Amino acid sequence: xxxxxxxxxxxxxxxxxxxxxxxxxxxxxxxxxxxxxxxxxxxxxxxxxxxxxxxxxxxxxxxxxxxxxxxxxxxxxxxxxxxxxxxxxxxxxxxxxxxxxxxxxxxxxxxxxxxxxxxxxxxxxxxxxxxxxxxxxxxxxxxxxxxxxxxxxxxxxxxxxxxxxxxxxxxxxxxxxxxxxxxxxxxxxxxxxxxxxxxxxxxxxxxxxxxxxxxxxxxxxxxxxxxxxxxxxxxxxxxxxxxxxxxxxxxxxxxxxxxxxxxxxxxxxxxxxxxxxxxxxxxxxxxxxxxxxxx
Amino acid sequence: xxxxxxxxxxxxxxxxxxxxxxxxxxxxxxxxxxxxxxxxxxxxxxxxxxxxxxxxxxxxxxxxxxxxxxxxxxxxxxxxxxxxxxxxxxxxxxxxxxxxxxxxxxxxxxxxxxxxxxxxxxxxxxxxxxxxxxxxxxxxxxxxxxxxxxxxxxxxxxxxxxxxxxxxxxxxxxxxxxxxxxxxxxxxxxxxxxxxxxxxxxxxxxxxxxxxxxxxxxxxxxxxxxxxxxxxxxxxxxxxxxxxxxxxxxxxxxxxxxxxxxxxxxxxxxxxxxxxxxxxxxxxxxxxxxxxxxxxxxxxxxxxxxxxxxxxxxxxxxxxxxxxxxxxxxxxxxxxxxxxxxxx
Amino acid sequence: xxxxxxxxxxxxxxxxxxxxxxxxxxxxxxxxxxxxxxxxxxxxxxxxxxxxxxxxxxxxxxxxxxxxxxxxxxxxxxxxxxxxxxxxxxxxxxxxxxxxxxxxxxxxxxxxxxxxxxxxxxxxxxxxxxxxxxxxxxxxxxxxxxxxxxxxxxxxxxxxxxxxxxxxxxxxxxxxxxxxxxxxxxxxxxxxxxxxxxxxxxxxxxxxxxxxxxxxxxxxxxxxxxxxxxxxxxxxxxxxxxxxxxx
Numbered sequence: 001x002x003x004x005x006x007x008x009x010x011x012x013x014x015x016x017x018x019x020x021x022x023x024x025x026x027x028x029x030x031x032x033x034x035x036x037x038x039x040x041x042x043x044x045x046x047x048x049x050x051x052x053x054x055x056x057x058x059x060x061x062x063x064x065x066x067x068x069x070x071x072x073x074x075x076x077x078x079x080x081x082x083x084x085x086x087x088x089x090x091x092x093x094x095x096x097x098x099x100x101x102x103x104x105x106x107x108x109x110x111x112x113x114x115x116x117x118x119x120x121x122x123x124x125x126x127x128x129x130x131x132x133x134x135x136x137x138x139x140x141x142x143x144x145x146x147x148x149x150x151x152x153x154x155x156x157x158x159x160x161x162x163x164x165x166x167x168x169x170x171x172x173x174x175x176x177x178x179x180x181x182x183x184x185x186x187x188x189x190x191x192x193x194x195x196x197x198x199x200x201x202x203x204x205x206x207x208x209x210x211x212x213x214x215x216x217x218x219x220x221x222x223x224x225x226x227x228x229x230x231x232x233x234x235x236x237x238x239x240x241x242x243x244x245x246x247x248x249x250x251x252x253x254x255x256x257x258x259x260x261x262x263x264x265x266x267x268x269x270x271x272x273x274x275x276x277x278x279x280x281x282x283x284x285x286x287x288x289x290x291x292x293x294x295x
Numbered sequence: 296x297x298x299x300x301x302x303x304x305x306x307x308x309x310x311x312x313x314x315x316x317x318x319x320x321x322x323x324x325x326x327x328x329x330x331x332x333x334x335x336x337x338x339x340x341x342x343x344x345x346x347x348x349x350x351x352x353x354x355x356x357x358x359x360x361x362x363x364x365x366x367x368x369x370x371x372x373x374x375x376x377x378x379x380x381x382x383x384x385x386x387x388x389x390x391x392x393x394x395x396x397x398x399x400x401x402x403x404x405x406x407x408x409x410x411x412x413x414x415x416x417x418x419x420x421x422x423x424x425x426x427x428x429x430x431x432x433x434x435x436x437x438x439x440x441x442x443x444x445x446x447x448x449x450x451x452x453x454x455x456x457x458x459x460x461x462x463x464x465x466x467x468x469x470x471x472x473x474x475x476x477x478x479x480x481x482x483x484x485x486x487x488x489x490x491x492x493x494x495x496x497x498x499x500x501x502x503x504x505x506x507x508x509x510x511x512x513x514x515x516x517x518x519x520x521x522x523x524x525x526x527x528x529x530x531x532x533x534x535x536x537x538x539x540x541x542x543x544x545x546x547x548x549x550x551x552x553x554x555x556x557x558x559x560x561x562x563x564x565x566x567x568x569x570x571x572x573x574x575x576x577x578x579x580x581x582x583x584x585x586x587x588x589x590x591x592x593x594x595x596x597x598x599x600x601x602x603x604x605x606x607x608x609x610x611x612x613x614x615x616x617x618x619x620x621x622x623x624x625x626x627x628x629x630x631x632x633x634x635x636x637x638x639x
Numbered sequence: 640x641x642x643x644x645x646x647x648x649x650x651x652x653x654x655x656x657x658x659x660x661x662x663x664x665x666x667x668x669x670x671x672x673x674x675x676x677x678x679x680x681x682x683x684x685x686x687x688x689x690x691x692x693x694x695x696x697x698x699x700x701x702x703x704x705x706x707x708x709x710x711x712x713x714x715x716x717x718x719x720x721x722x723x724x725x726x727x728x729x730x731x732x733x734x735x736x737x738x739x740x741x742x743x744x745x746x747x748x749x750x751x752x753x754x755x756x757x758x759x760x761x762x763x764x765x766x767x768x769x770x771x772x773x774x775x776x777x778x779x780x781x782x783x784x785x786x787x788x789x790x791x792x793x794x795x796x797x798x799x800x801x802x803x804x805x806x807x808x809x810x811x812x813x814x815x816x817x818x819x820x821x822x823x824x825x826x827x828x829x830x831x832x833x834x835x836x837x838x839x840x841x842x843x844x845x846x847x848x849x850x851x852x853x854x855x856x857x858x859x860x861x862x863x864x865x866x867x868x869x870x871x872x873x874x875x876x877x878x879x880x881x882x883x884x885x886x
Binding site for chain 3: 169
């Protein structure tokens, strides 16, 4: 493998990692905060992609309009799910398995609804015109759009980091993740913040769908296909850890990229699973896991 | 915390229940005769066999989830494992095995083995992680089967032409009717064995782990070992169900490792009331009936699957057994009230 | 200011509080005494809405707050210092203090600097540890931080659960000094204590809770003169000289 090819594979790994990280971050943050796994996360990802098809394809608007639209639509829908479903179950003191089943049911209904509205044939999404073509630096040529995806994810992660460490709301969120009861006894409106963060998580998932559209095709299996790898990413990185998601996302993205290039895509996936299993044997909580905490 | 668990493990069998059982068994045994009277004999027999196989599958999951409190989403592993064990042994191994027994035994062993592996992994991680890890585990197995590194699974095409001739060398199970009785026998036997296990002291530990793991640990039991044991037993029975399906359909495919089958196990058990063993069997039957009706009417019947999850969680969090209890209470009340005016 | 009427609280099916009546007037420091496991912590949790009462009423300034969610109760100006301190271990001292501050209802009139100054005046040690992770503080410092947090959100009243538990005597004296200063600033306190000496140093009145019921209600000075009560309910054998607590 030449250096140029190696570099391309690294970039491939980072691009894949970017999508994984965007998706996994929302999932892991919600877990750290509320102790639940949102099985519908993949559905929000799917919805973002399909909405873009309509916004760009049917309505003729720019890709750049699709991003915030996807975020907003998913934010609202996610918040609705949280208020109508998850909050109720939590207030009734149900175990987390019930929330899991609820979100699963929601995802199934949502997936079928998307199929009904948009059809079942996989569709293509075009790269926005401002980002077509390759960027060349030295011996390496790489699609501009993919570089953009990496950069965008980096920005989002930076924004999240700043939010959690520098803003007041970020401190409150972290306090809820550490000890929700005590935080509430100090005046924190945890239910409202939980809903907000849940919505942000699903909104980001929607954006991930928009970004992934031109790279992977837009098809009705999107919702659950990727979810499994995302689960691997968050277990590997440690449930509730944002740092863990970034690190494990990058590692797994690289594994997938190099594995696919050197052997086959399937081998790559199996390798990723094997790595996760190996880590779990040694460190059952994942790389950065420390119980339900938000880092 | 709202109590959504059931405690129905009553070890004693009393007279009244015996009579009920004999009746139910009698009906089930005579069903094929009824079916012959209709024009859909084969279809009906086929469907009921499917229900019974899924009933065994559901019971096996109940042991894991309902009794031991392990929310695994990887039961499809065993379903596919048992099926492929039979398929590989009879078709791909070159051993010319025609009897069903070796395949079934292989399935049981393989199921217990995978249960050991999955149990080992899952017993080390927290509750939420078990869901995710078991899910990922199933996916890995499915990928392995599709990629077929040892060239025994026939990759995506699956294996067909599984023989179904005899059991134990002399019992003929070729026809649908004979297979029906075989499945019924296996269902009853499985239930009795599982009931015995849940009523035993091991079963008590399982229940205790579900309710209060910390306490169990303080009492000196190794939670890890018991969880692994639960996985192994559960895996063996689920594999048994998978093996029966392989014999029934006479073909297997990698789709059997699809996470939908894991979801089905959960649905049967949650609907049928976890921790009752029989409830999930009923749950399986109900779901099969609905699936048959709905899939003919709607292409997007999965919407109903999703809706049923949501409705279950909100309205029937303990499954259907509490409804039976309410019904029993109401019947008992009706028996009591007429007596009163006579005393005056 | 605070009144509990006929409070019955359960943990699951355990009937912990069996008809509690209690009052805290403005500017008072009331101690809730009694042996362990009798429901003292549960009483505070009931007021705070963390373990809501099944029967009875909690009145705060004439308002029925019995079924308010905890964050609403906190925002009414009731601060809470839990028994295990409940610090956010992975947040810094300043961040811990910010949590109640950010939730204050009328923040416009207040600046963080003023709040900080007030807190550091009471607990100078904390100002030296601003950026330190709360989980790495010493026991006494942790208690000070927890109390400071409770003070920030408890502009009207503070509930403290065993604040001197597990601390060295010198640290306890420090803490008591801080509590005295707080009371001088016309604060109101409801204090749960197992340590009678601490309670005597700052409380005006006390209640003794046994098996979920209030058995005794007396001014502190009176209780100190009653060795029979001290022995019967608190297991204290020696007589105690009442310190000069003037109010």
